[in-house]
Amino acid sequence: MSIRGKASFVGAATFGCGECPGHTSMEMAAEAARLALADAGLKISDVDGLFICLPTDFLSGLTLAEYLGIRPKMTNNSRTGGSAFLGHAEWAALALDAGLIDVALICYGSNQRTGAGKLVSAQAPSPFEHPYRPTNPVSSYALAASRHMYEFGTTSEQLASVAVAARQWANMNPEAFRHGPLTVDDVLATRLVSDPLHVADCCLVTDGAAAVVMTRADRARDCAKKAVHLLGAASATFHTEIAMLHDMTVSAASESGARALAQARLTPKDIPMAQLYDAFTINTILFLEDLGFVKKGEGGPFVASGAIAPGGSLPVNTNGGGLSCVHPGMYGLFTLVESIRQLRGEAGERQVPGVELSLSHGNGGTLSSQSTCILGTDAAL
Amino acid sequence: MSEAGPTATYFAHLAEGRFMIQRSASSGKWVFYPRMFEPVTGAKDLEWAEPSGRGTVYATTVMHKRPPEGDVNLAVIELEEGPHMLSRVEGIAPAEVKIGLKVKASIVDGPDAKIVVFVPEEGA
Numbered sequence: 001m002s003i004r005g006k007a008s009f010v011g012a013a014t015f016g017c018g019e020c021p022g023h024t025s026m027e028m029a030a031e032a033a034r035l036a037l038a039d040a041g042l043k044i045s046d047v048d049g050l051f052i053c054l055p056t057d058f059l060s061g062l063t064l065a066e067y068l069g070i071r072p073k074m075t076n077n078s079r080t081g082g083s084a085f086l087g088h089a090e091w092a093a094l095a096l097d098a099g100l101i102d103v104a105l106i107c108y109g110s111n112q113r114t115g116a117g118k119l120v121s122a123q124a125p126s127p128f129e130h131p132y133r134p135t136n137p138v139s140s141y142a143l144a145a146s147r148h149m150y151e152f153g154t155t156s157e158q159l160a161s162v163a164v165a166a167r168q169w170a171n172m173n174p175e176a177f178r179h180g181p182l183t184v185d186d187v188l189a190t191r192l193v194s195d196p197l198h199v200a201d202c203c204l205v206t207d208g209a210a211a212v213v214m215t216r217a218d219r220a221r222d223c224a225k226k227a228v229h230l231l232g233a234a235s236a237t238f239h240t241e242i243a244m245l246h247d248m249t250v251s252a253a254s255e256s257g258a259r260a261l262a263q264a265r266l267t268p269k270d271i272p273m274a275q276l277y278d279a280f281t282i283n284t285i286l287f288l289e290d291l292g293f294v295k296k297g298e299g300g301p302f303v304a305s306g307a308i309a310p311g312g313s314l315p316v317n318t319n320g321g322g323l324s325c326v327h328p329g330m331y332g333l334f335t336l337v338e339s340i341r342q343l344r345g346e347a348g349e350r351q352v353p354g355v356e357l358s359l360s361h362g363n364g365g366t367l368s369s370q371s372t373c374i375l376g377t378d379a380a381l
Numbered sequence: 382m383s384e385a386g387p388t389a390t391y392f393a394h395l396a397e398g399r400f401m402i403q404r405s406a407s408s409g410k411w412v413f414y415p416r417m418f419e420p421v422t423g424a425k426d427l428e429w430a431e432p433s434g435r436g437t438v439y440a441t442t443v444m445h446k447r448p449p450e451g452d453v454n455l456a457v458i459e460l461e462e463g464p465h466m467l468s469r470v471e472g473i474a475p476a477e478v479k480i481g482l483k484v485k486a487s488i489v490d491g492p493d494a495k496i497v498v499f500v501p502e503e504g505a
Contacts, residue, residue: 127388128414129467131491132455135444139455142442150440150480194455195443195476243457243467248440 011040029109081364170320
């Protein structure tokens with residue numbers, strides 16, 4: 001069974017990106033949900049499927065139902081880290097197609113910049129790892145980067161070019177938290193947090209909320225805006241702690257991407273744009289390779305060539321990504337919002353012209369769980 | 382020892398000064414971290430055994446922690462028996478730890494209990 005074209009995104013919104021002082025995470029998530037439903041031309045009472053996970057509220061699906069004042073048929077609180085929301089889209093499409101629900105709401109919010117001042121994680125510490133006091137998550141990604149550099153000759157300059165491209169996109173996005181010029185030398189001049197990763201190789205810690213609304217594809221045509229269809233969605237989990245990823249240069253994106261593309265009946269060459277969860281600069285390189293855009297080991301030279309920056313052959317993270325736009329602890333849902341905005345032609349100055357397909361990719365844990373969604377317009381069906 | 386689970390048993394061995402991990406009697410495959418059964422196969426025949434203690438640095442980073450702690454190594458070690466484990470290399474400057482470096486296990490005091498770290502084999 002394929003979910004290709006069975007369900008569509010009909011609403012998308014963000015709220016409180018950057019700093020949203022004085023608000024709880026649930027207030028932010030709920031407001032994003034209201035905005036996304038308004039964007040779709042749907043009512044709160046239309047929602048009968050809820051998909052959410054928050055960093056600190058382990059029963060956030062129940063909290064959101066209560067907050068919205070609805071009694072959903074399906075409340076999915078599954079958590080796989082920052083990839084969860086793309087997994088939610090996969091499950092929502094199945095439930096919509098099966099007729100179990102009619103309107104799915106996927107949302108997220110976190111006040112961790114103004115509320116906690118640092119990354120808030122729900123991950124349980126491993127008794128075999130926490131005694132070594134890893135500076136997680138950055139050290140786990142630093143270990144993966146060290147191995148990629150060792151095996152393929154990837155350089156710090158190539159890693160830095162990922163952050164530079166993200167900033168160039170962010171400079172065209174008024175919603176992005178960081179603006180201004182950024183060069184490879186600027187990145188390398190920032191403080192090393194965990195070799196080889198500098199401060200500017202790491203995602204932001206911001207507040208932010210996002211929500212998307214899905215319906216069956218037939219109903220989507222009656223909604224307020226141009227529908228964006230889900231053409232493929234797949235997930236894979238390889239491990240939780242990075243040391244347990246035996247080949248640290250290949251993530252589970254190698255499986256989720258291949259399966260999502262197969263569902264969509266597409267190859268990486270067909271995809272003109274990608275929104276990849278860039279928690280750290282090494283992520284973008286690994287995912288470009290694992291998703292099949294370039295061969296394993298060629299990600300470094302590819303990003304350094306300017307290919308993923310504005311004007312390049314493969315626009316990546318056109319909102320500025322987790323590195324320069326927004327990163328409220330879990331960024332996955334923002335990759336869907338940006339694909340939807342680009343495919344609707346709503347991306348303003350950063351709009352990639354004529355784009356009919358986009359790949360969104362979420363990462364959870366420490367390269368642990370990966371979810372890939374392929375989105376497309378009517379023309380891509 | 383038979384009454385404790387694998388996690389407690391691992392640390393109990395370390396408290397006695399012994400680095401012990403598990404091996405499946407049927408497959409001969411070594412397992413880390415300690416489990417109730419062999420992953421994938423589910424075989425219930427894991428036995429505690431002493432690895433050689435020799436390993437190779439598979440991945441490494443220097444964590445630049447706030448003063449007074451300063452620079453601390455964090456590394457993934459490939460044990461000679463195959464499994465990978467998170468640990469750190471001591472006895473040389475954190476930045477001098479390179480992938481491919483041959484290392485040897487050493488038991489030291491961790492924050493709460495004895496833990497395994499590694500030192501360059503040359504200096505062991």
